Amino acid sequence: MPHYRYLIVGASMTGDAAVHGIREVDPAEPIGLIGAEPHPPYNRPPLSKGLWKDQSIEQIWRGTAKLGAELHLGRRVIQLDKSGKLVVDDRGTVYTFDRLLLATGGRPRRLPFDHEGDRILYFRSLDDYQRLRELVGAGRRFAVIGGGFIGSEITAALSMNGNQVVMLFPDEGIGSRVFPAGLAQALNQYYREKSVEVLAGELVSGMTIRGGKTVLATKRGREVEVDGVVAGIGIQPEDHLASAAGLRTEDGIVVDEFLRTSAPEIYAAGDVARFPNPALGERIRVEHEDNANTMGQAAGRNMAGQPTPYHHLPFFYSDLFELGYEAVGDLDSRLTMIEDWKEPHREGVVYYLRDGRVRGVLLWNVWGQVDHARALIAQPGPFSRHDLIGRLPA
Numbered sequence: 001m002p003h004y005r006y007l008i009v010g011a012s013m014t015g016d017a018a019v020h021g022i023r024e025v026d027p028a029e030p031i032g033l034i035g036a037e038p039h040p041p042y043n044r045p046p047l048s049k050g051l052w053k054d055q056s057i058e059q060i061w062r063g064t065a066k067l068g069a070e071l072h073l074g075r076r077v078i079q080l081d082k083s084g085k086l087v088v089d090d091r092g093t094v095y096t097f098d099r100l101l102l103a104t105g106g107r108p109r110r111l112p113f114d115h116e117g118d119r120i121l122y123f124r125s126l127d128d129y130q131r132l133r134e135l136v137g138a139g140r141r142f143a144v145i146g147g148g149f150i151g152s153e154i155t156a157a158l159s160m161n162g163n164q165v166v167m168l169f170p171d172e173g174i175g176s177r178v179f180p181a182g183l184a185q186a187l188n189q190y191y192r193e194k195s196v197e198v199l200a201g202e203l204v205s206g207m208t209i210r211g212g213k214t215v216l217a218t219k220r221g222r223e224v225e226v227d228g229v230v231a232g233i234g235i236q237p238e239d240h241l242a243s244a245a246g247l248r249t250e251d252g253i254v255v256d257e258f259l260r261t262s263a264p265e266i267y268a269a270g271d272v273a274r275f276p277n278p279a280l281g282e283r284i285r286v287e288h289e290d291n292a293n294t295m296g297q298a299a300g301r302n303m304a305g306q307p308t309p310y311h312h313l314p315f316f317y318s319d320l321f322e323l324g325y326e327a328v329g330d331l332d333s334r335l336t337m338i339e340d341w342k343e344p345h346r347e348g349v350v351y352y353l354r355d356g357r358v359r360g361v362l363l364w365n366v367w368g369q370v371d372h373a374r375a376l377i378a379q380p381g382p383f384s385r386h387d388l389i390g391r392l393p394a
Contacts, residue, residue, distance in 0.1 A: 002070075003096045004032035006303055009077045009087060009241070010103030011035020013044055013289065014270030014296035016062045018101050019069045021300020029304075031069040032095060034087070036076040039126055040064055045289050047129040048150060049319050052157035060126075077104075080245040082263045099303045102242055102253055102261070102268040103296060106235030106287065111145070113206050119214055120145075120207070120229045123154055135228045136163050143167075143216055143226040145204050147174045149318060150232030152187070156321050158230075159196050166197040166224055168204055168216070178331045179350070179362070186345035187320070194321055199224070235287060237272045250274055252285040257309040259299045269299040279313045279378045280330060280359065288316035313377060315370045328373045329360030340389050349392045356382025361392070 006022050008015045011033050019031055035041070042060040051057070065071055072089070079088040086096045108122035121128055135142075140163050144155045147169030159165045171177065173184025174191060188198045199222070206217040207229075216224045237252040248254040248262040252274035259267045259275065270292045274285045291314035298310045315328040323346075331352055341348035349369075352360035357380060361373035369392045376391070 005029035007097035013292040014103040016041035017296025018300035021297035025304035048153040104238040146232040170203040290314040
């Protein structure tokens with residue numbers, strides 16, 4: 001029965017960052033890391049970005065074992081006993097701990113008509129990337145279901161690598177739930193100019209196999225025949241383990257500002273953690289790289305006895321062909337939006353407001369302004385259009 005001073009469930013970017021945080025404070029005590037994937041921790045953003053350009057697989061590994069962490073890979077934790085301070089994996093191995101971090105991430109949302117489970121690739125992991133790489137080739141045609149963060153990136157990646165791509169989503173434009181309507185419509189046109197078939201307003205409702213091809217049916221009666229299907233329709237936080245153990249969950253594992261769960265010697269961080277953010281004045285859950293790295297590292301330091309409140313407001317970024325953006329805070333197209341374009345839909349800033357207070361900032365092809373955007377979100381306002389136009393120069 002292996003025992004660890006620090007045990008981490010989730011061999012992810014967050015888990016690796018926690019190992020670094022622990023080692024900053026405690027260079028010697030044993031650390032155990034349990035991961036469901038067969039791979040050691042790796043950087044996830046290249047799966048839909050750099051690996052489709054000029055980055056190699058060798059560049060994504062994070063080297064966690066070099067810090068003295070013992071890796072238990074290809075194992076899924078199925079039971080947590082918070083009072084007994086132990087977890088059990090799917091091979092029956094019992095691990096005991098003094099401090100535990102849950103960095104369990106999320107599981108992809110699945111489509112209700114995907115009964116077989118082997119025709120649609122829910123893009124999330126390195127294995128998913130490698131499987132998709134095996135499918136691509138000249139003249140191959142792919143459907144990407146979803147017009148959000150992952151869907152837009154994978155579509156661009158596949159198209160730039162010589163594949164025909166048809167993109168289907170129920171909204172009116174790419175990123176409609178996040179971007180202003182004009183920008184979302186402009187993205188539709190931009191992707192079409194890149195030879196992507198954009199089918200906006202199409203809800204995929206069924207799937208059949210015909211002559212070795214996959215045929216998707218939409219609610220409007222359209223049929224789309226392709227060689228492969230990728231779905232990027234979001235994730236659900238992997239909080240069942242915590243919930244079953246009696247920890248507080250609410251669309252994620254609820255933590256305090258020190259990243260402690262409702263059991264004080266159990267912590268949570270990364271995609272799965274719902275944490276209080278002072279700048280926004282509410283609990284949030286963030287599914288992006290910056291949060292995985294900074295929150296994981298903070299959790300590690302806190303576990304090792306250097307408690308520091310986690311007040312960081314994470315940012316995220318994306319690459320869409322030659323376009324790109326950075327963003328921070330709450331980007332929701334239902335909020336009041338003030339657009340400040342240097343060049344319409346090519347370079348500018350979008351502010352997201354509620355009751356006159358800035359809740360989020362989109363920096364569209366604008367760089368080096370994330371810290372200024374964070375500072376703006378921390379201010380109480382109220383702000384008017386006059387106050388914001390030109391405030392963050394391109």
